[in-house]
Amino acid sequence: MKFLSKFYIGLIFLILYAPILVVIIFSFNASGSLSNFAGFSLYWYRELFRDGEALAALKNSLFLAVTSSCLATLIGTLAAFAISRSKNKYYKRTAESVSNIPMMNPDIVTGVSMMLLFVGVGAIIGLGDTLGMWTMLIAHTTFNLPYAILQILPRFRQMDKSLTEAALDLGCTPAQTFFRVELPYIMPGVISGLMMGFTLSLDDFVISHFVSSPDFKTLPLYIYNQTAHEVKFSMYALCTLMMVAILILLIAVNVAGSAGESRQRKKDRKLSGGSKVR
Amino acid sequence: MKKRSVFERIAAAPHLLWSAIFIVAPLLFVIYFAFTDREGSFTFENILSLSSYSHTFVMSLGFSLIATTVCFLIGYPLAYCMARMSEKTRNVLLVLLMLPMWISLLIRTYSLMALLDNGGIVSTFLTRLGFQKLTFIGTDAAVILGMIYDFLPYMVLPIYTTMTKLDRRYLEAAADLGCNNRQTLFRVIFPLSMPGVISGITMVFVPSISTFYISQKLGGGSFDLIGDTIERQFKNAVTYHTGAAISLVMMILILISLAIMNKFSDSEEDIIV
Amino acid sequence: MDKKVLIRLDGISKAYDGETVLDNLSLEIHDKEFITLLGPSGCGKTTTLRIIGGFETPDDGDVFFDGARINDVPPYQRQVNTVFQRYALFPHLNVFDNIAFGLRLRKCPDAEIKTKVKEMLAMVNLKGFERRRVSTLSGGQQQRVAIARALVNQPKVLLLDEPLSALDLKLRKDMQNELKNIQHQTGITFIYVTHDQEEALSMSDTVVVMENGHIQQIGSPTDIYNEPVNAFVADFIGESNIVDGVMLEDRRAKFAGHVFDCVDGGFEKNESVDVVVRPEDVDVVSPERGMLKGLVTTVTFRGVHYEIIVDVAGFKWMIQTTDFVAEGETIGLSIDPDAIHIMKKSEFSGMFGDYSSFSDELDKLSDVTEEMEEE
Numbered sequence: 001m002k003f004l005s006k007f008y009i010g011l012i013f014l015i016l017y018a019p020i021l022v023v024i025i026f027s028f029n030a031s032g033s034l035s036n037f038a039g040f041s042l043y044w045y046r047e048l049f050r051d052g053e054a055l056a057a058l059k060n061s062l063f064l065a066v067t068s069s070c071l072a073t074l075i076g077t078l079a080a081f082a083i084s085r086s087k088n089k090y091y092k093r094t095a096e097s098v099s100n101i102p103m104m105n106p107d108i109v110t111g112v113s114m115m116l117l118f119v120g121v122g123a124i125i126g127l128g129d130t131l132g133m134w135t136m137l138i139a140h141t142t143f144n145l146p147y148a149i150l151q152i153l154p155r156f157r158q159m160d161k162s163l164t165e166a167a168l169d170l171g172c173t174p175a176q177t178f179f180r181v182e183l184p185y186i187m188p189g190v191i192s193g194l195m196m197g198f199t200l201s202l203d204d205f206v207i208s209h210f211v212s213s214p215d216f217k218t219l220p221l222y223i224y225n226q227t228a229h230e231v232k233f234s235m236y237a238l239c240t241l242m243m244v245a246i247l248i249l250l251i252a253v254n255v256a257g258s259a260g261e262s263r264q265r266k267k268d269r270k271l272s273g274g275s276k277v278r
Numbered sequence: 279m280k281k282r283s284v285f286e287r288i289a290a291a292p293h294l295l296w297s298a299i300f301i302v303a304p305l306l307f308v309i310y311f312a313f314t315d316r317e318g319s320f321t322f323e324n325i326l327s328l329s330s331y332s333h334t335f336v337m338s339l340g341f342s343l344i345a346t347t348v349c350f351l352i353g354y355p356l357a358y359c360m361a362r363m364s365e366k367t368r369n370v371l372l373v374l375l376m377l378p379m380w381i382s383l384l385i386r387t388y389s390l391m392a393l394l395d396n397g398g399i400v401s402t403f404l405t406r407l408g409f410q411k412l413t414f415i416g417t418d419a420a421v422i423l424g425m426i427y428d429f430l431p432y433m434v435l436p437i438y439t440t441m442t443k444l445d446r447r448y449l450e451a452a453a454d455l456g457c458n459n460r461q462t463l464f465r466v467i468f469p470l471s472m473p474g475v476i477s478g479i480t481m482v483f484v485p486s487i488s489t490f491y492i493s494q495k496l497g498g499g500s501f502d503l504i505g506d507t508i509e510r511q512f513k514n515a516v517t518y519h520t521g522a523a524i525s526l527v528m529m530i531l532i533l534i535s536l537a538i539m540n541k542f543s544d545s546e547e548d549i550i551v
Numbered sequence: 552m553d554k555k556v557l558i559r560l561d562g563i564s565k566a567y568d569g570e571t572v573l574d575n576l577s578l579e580i581h582d583k584e585f586i587t588l589l590g591p592s593g594c595g596k597t598t599t600l601r602i603i604g605g606f607e608t609p610d611d612g613d614v615f616f617d618g619a620r621i622n623d624v625p626p627y628q629r630q631v632n633t634v635f636q637r638y639a640l641f642p643h644l645n646v647f648d649n650i651a652f653g654l655r656l657r658k659c660p661d662a663e664i665k666t667k668v669k670e671m672l673a674m675v676n677l678k679g680f681e682r683r684r685v686s687t688l689s690g691g692q693q694q695r696v697a698i699a700r701a702l703v704n705q706p707k708v709l710l711l712d713e714p715l716s717a718l719d720l721k722l723r724k725d726m727q728n729e730l731k732n733i734q735h736q737t738g739i740t741f742i743y744v745t746h747d748q749e750e751a752l753s754m755s756d757t758v759v760v761m762e763n764g765h766i767q768q769i770g771s772p773t774d775i776y777n778e779p780v781n782a783f784v785a786d787f788i789g790e791s792n793i794v795d796g797v798m799l800e801d802r803r804a805k806f807a808g809h810v811f812d813c814v815d816g817g818f819e820k821n822e823s824v825d826v827v828v829r830p831e832d833v834d835v836v837s838p839e840r841g842m843l844k845g846l847v848t849t850v851t852f853r854g855v856h857y858e859i860i861v862d863v864a865g866f867k868w869m870i871q872t873t874d875f876v877a878e879g880e881t882i883g884l885s886i887d888p889d890a891i892h893i894m895k896k897s898e899f900s901g902m903f904g905d906y907s908s909f910s911d912e913l914d915k916l917s918d919v920t921e922e923m924e925e926e
Contacts, residue, residue, distance in 0.1 A: 005359035012356050013374055016430065019389035020381070022399055026392065034398050079293030082286050091290065098297040101305070104536065105529065106488030108505055112512055112525050113304030119518070120307050142300045145293070162639035165606050168626040169633045170653035170704065174285045180652075184643040203382040205491070210512060220384050224491065227388055236392070239385045246380050 020243065027236035044237040054238060057222040060133075061202055064218060068140035069148075069197030075141075076148030077190055081182070083149075084156035099146040107143075111210035114139050118211060131213040139211045140204065144197035151196060155189035156182070195253050199246060308529075311522035324523035331507060331524065338504040341418070342486035345425035346433075349482045350475070352426070353433035357474075358463070360434075361441035368442070375438070379431045384491055390427050391495050394420060416498030424492040425482075432481035440474030441467065476539055484532055504528050554581040557707065557740055558603060563612035565598055565764075572598045574764040575612070580708075580742060581757075585734050587743045589751040590761035591787070596744045597712055599761075603742065604710050605629050617707075631708040632701035637717060638693045640685040646672075646696055647681040653704040671699035674733065691722045698733070708740045715750065727754055748788050752776065760784050781894055785827045786903035792833075792868045793904020796826040796893070804893055807863055809842050811886060815893040825894040827904070830858070830871040832890030841883015850878050860906050867906040 027045070031038035048054055083095050102110050114135070122130030163185065167177040183190075205220035212221055219242060226235050315321045328335075360371050378386060393399050394414045401414065414420050444467065452466045490505030504524065511521030558580040565573040573595045580586055588596035601607040602614060605626035614621050621629065632653070640649050650668045659667075672678055675695035685693060694714060701709055711730075715723045731754050734741045745751055751758050752772040760767045760775060760783075768780045779785035782793050796806030801816030806826045818824060838844050845863035856871045861882065868884070876882055 005362060008355065009359050009363075009371065012352065012430075013371075016378060016427070017374075019393045019427070020378070020386065022392050023385075023389040034392060034395065034402070036402075075292045075296055078289040082290035082293070085286050086290065095290070095293065095297075098301055099293075101301050104484075104532075106484050106532065108488045108490065108508055109308070109525050109529050110304075112508060112521065113308045114300065115512060116307040116311055116518060116522065117300070117304040120311075138300055142296070145296065149293075160637060160639055162635040162637065163641060165604075165626070166633070166635055166639040166641070166700075167652075168606070169604060169631075170700070171627045171656040173625075173627055176656065178285075181641055184641075187643075199380055203380070205382060205384040209509075220382055223388065224384060227391075227495070235388070239388065242385060243381050247377070250377075250380060 023236050024240045024243070027233065027240040029233065032233050044233040045241075048234040048237045048241075051234065053217070054219075054222060054234075057217045057219045060136075060216055061218040061220075064136055064140050065198045065201040068137055068144050068201045069194050071137075071141045072144035072148045072197050073152075073190060073193045076145055076193060077152055077183075077186070079145075080149050080152040080156050080186075080189075081178070083153060084159075099149050102143050103146050107204075107206035108210075110143060111139070111207040114142070114207070115210040129213065131211055133216045135211045136208060136216060136218070139207050140201045143204065143207055144200055147196050147200060148193035151193035152186055152189040155186040159185050192253075195249070199249065202242070202246070308522050308526055311518050312526040315519060316517055324519045325527070327520060328523060328527060331504075334502050334504055334507055335527075337502070338487050341422055341503065342425065342483055345422050345429065345486045346479055346483045348422075348426050349430050349433040350479065353430055353478065354437055354475070357434050357437035357441055357471075358467070360438055361444075372438070375431050375434055379435070383428050383485075386428055387424055387492050387495050390424055391415070394423075394496070415496060416500060420496040421493050421501060421503075424496040425486040425489065428489075428492060429482040429485055432485075433478040436477040436481065437471055437474040440471045444470055480536060480539060483535070487532065488528065554583060556580070557582045557584075557617060558742075559615040560599070560602070561613045561615065563599070563602060563609045563614070565595075565602065565607065565610050572764050573602075573609070576764065576766060577612075578759065578766060578769070580740065583738050583740055584757055585731070585741045585743065585755050586757045586759065587745060587751040587755035588759050588761060589745060589748060589787075590767075591746055594761040595764040596746075596761050600633075600710050600712055600742060600744050603708070604631055604633050630706055631710055632704050632706040633710040633712065634694075634697045634701050634714045636712045636714065638697040640693055640696055640700070642685060644685070645681070646677070646683050646685060646688070649685060649696055650700045650703050652700065657704075667703055668699075671703045674702075674736070675699045675729075690718055691726065694718065694726065698730075702733070702737060702739070706739065708742060711741060711743045713745055714743075716745075716747075723750075730754065752788070760787065762787075778892060779827060779894065781897035781899050782825050782827075782901075782903045783897070783899040785825075785892075785894065786899075790830045790869055790871075791904050792828045792830065792906070794826045794828070794866065795901075796824050798822045798824050798893060802888075804891065807843055807866065811842065811891055812888040813891040813893060814889050815891070818893065818895075823896055825896060825900050825904075827892040827894060828868075828886055828890060830869045831856075832886065833868065833870045833872075834885040834887075835870065835872045835874055835876060836883040836885045838881050838883040841885055843884040843886075844881060845884060847876050847878055847880045847882060850876065869906045 025037070026034060028040050028042070029037050030041035030043060079095060079099075083092055086092055115131070118130045118135045159182070163181055164177055167181040168174070172180060203220065204218075205224060208218055208221055209224065212218070217225070219238065223235055223238060226232050312324055313320055313322070315323060360368060360375075363371065391398075395401070396413060396415060448466055448470065449462060452462045457465060487503075488505045488508075490503065490509040493501035493503045493506050508521050508524050508528070511524065512518060515521065556579045558578075560576060560578045563573050563576045564571070576595070576599065578599075588599055590596050598607060602609055605621075605624060608622065616624075616630070641652065644652065647668055650671055651664045654664045654667060668681070672680060675698055677692060677695050677699070680688075680692070680696075685696065688696065694717075697714070714730075715726050718726060727750060730741070730743075743751075743754065752775070755772060757769065758772055758775050759769050762783055768775060768784045770778070775784065776788055779788060779791075785791040785793055794806045796804050798804055798818040798821065799810065800820060801818070802813055804811050804813050804815075804824070804826060843863050845861035845868065847859050848862050848867070849860040851858045853871070856873050857875060859870050859872060859876060861868045861870055861884065863884070870884070
């Protein structure tokens, strides 16, 4: 029974990873063929970095990921604060269900609806073509926002209300309370909200597909255009790089988190030992 | 305490404003476009014209239902097996499961294409073994396989989570009352993991019924799922009215199925309670 | 008590969602006093404390501090500090930074902060704990840090909201003494909220007994114990037998079918009253010498004494005695005049003080066990 379930897990994960591994392996293929591996080479990576369009897309992607995740986290933090503290049931329900909409709706509907908004408003105020960097930034912030709230709101909810009261009691104004007590408490949520927004934004294709213009492309859009009809090995290289980037990002977050924790624990242990000696 | 509530209101404002302009207003635009013609006057024409797309709707629904069912049949046992592993193994497996979810679906679809393409690994392998040359890209099976491959982790993760959160005492109680492993699975674990199953089904069904790049890449561009139709209406067509109408209908269909699903899960929970 | 009034609550009312928590409550708190708000949960004691702390605003009535109305003064501008029920230490700060929190806000110079925190840690017996994370502290240690964090700001008043409820019994006794000492040392007014009557009696200068959003009685611990004003207070503070009686004339009361001499007076002739007799004040004597005669129904060994329930003509008395009596024995009871306390009838009359429910509960419990065994 144990063997059977191990075998089953192994098989499914093999199938899950096989295509990804194929892409990674063949991105180093010296020849441009999927049928035989002609030897290890970085040819396709060189090819990729000679492509100015790819580099521009990379720049756009990073810019969007950073700005949209920061903006979404900022708005999301404030919203989570207000939702957790408000006594107005009507506001709470509205705020939470509104931020559920982009998560429930299929991406294509979110993308299409935003495209209609941008084009529609553009037509009304007489701007011809509104799509571009700004619409991308707005769209990415919008779909990052619910995830940011989702990460931060539970931290606020977990927080003992008397911590806030203790800060007020000790002389903090409400604003000071927020920055000195509440913000440090919710920091883990804020950071994971940022990371999540960053990766979501870097990864997004469907929504970007509808609100972008040809002169502002992100990496996924670039990959999509490049692979319209044929297999391009430089795209394998790009996909590999993106996967590696995401992997490094995830590892960094986890290592940073656990390292911080263990460092703290070590420090505590040392100190508690020390105080016993005294 | 009054200053506090002013602060709260200021904190709430950006989110409410942003949501109103960029979440609610766009949906109103969809509704507006769905019910107007080129001149901007009210019409049911767009909605009525959808009858010519009924084939598209039926096919999309069929494909995504098949994909969801297969994902459940593969995913539930996988989640169950994973949940029974030791904690160390479990954590490794969890990372392995979540890793693909962080990789863009576009990239994963594209990598599947590399495997299944006419000159790809699988077909080369099969021809070398002496099989006839198989064309896989462009078939129904390829598109459905793409959906399953892309969305399987979304089925496994919520089920796995509810299973590991299951209070071990229930299982011990079941064993104590005379359930063997199989009976425990069907009488205790399955009913209690229902919330995970429901959210897994939702997380697979919604993206499969609305996808367009899977059918474009693996369907060889000859497929007309709802997603493809919407995408073409918006990227190529001169007006957006039909596209908006299709989007609206799809959204409503999804909302209805989510509502049914939630009702189903609610009544399940009642039975448990 | 000729000290000046520091805090005055004047006709305070507060309701949550239409449910009244405090009803027209007035209270004066004196400088350097250790005052305890005592009552069962839901009586409004914590709400009163939170109104003084500034975390709640009264719907009606005024709060005065040192003569000035402070209804609208936010908590961070009040000269009071609070020790919270679950301590509310900031988890992201270590012990030193937690205690220094209030001083830093007041822009105290670093050197002064250092000495003050050190002093405080010495006072609460936590020398050398400066750099510890609060999560590594035990409950008792966290409690001390919370007290130090509040006291370092030298507030006029310290509010303590059931600060010892999370500690185990032994630690609680130690902390009670320590708190009392700290209050003596610092001379700060302590307003202490608890539901534990023993704690209230042993620590306070003044006890305020509350129920249903009203103050039932204010007085010193001995007053409250010996002279409860009504059946609620008598029952809530310690154990009491509360019997219906009639005041025949001053210093003569009739209850349980017998006329007793007592020390109370000032009632109408033949006025109906509640009579309180504490279980430890009833003497067990032989049946023929007793003023009352009863049948022993339950005997429980309590260590220092036996607690027995005696059925006297249908009313069950609780009596604490050091002499052993057997269940089923008929005994006589004798009560001294100064052991009898007479109270006016109140809304609580007839609700408390009969120990028949005591044994009924036991009966019910044994019924349940029998049923379970039958299954």
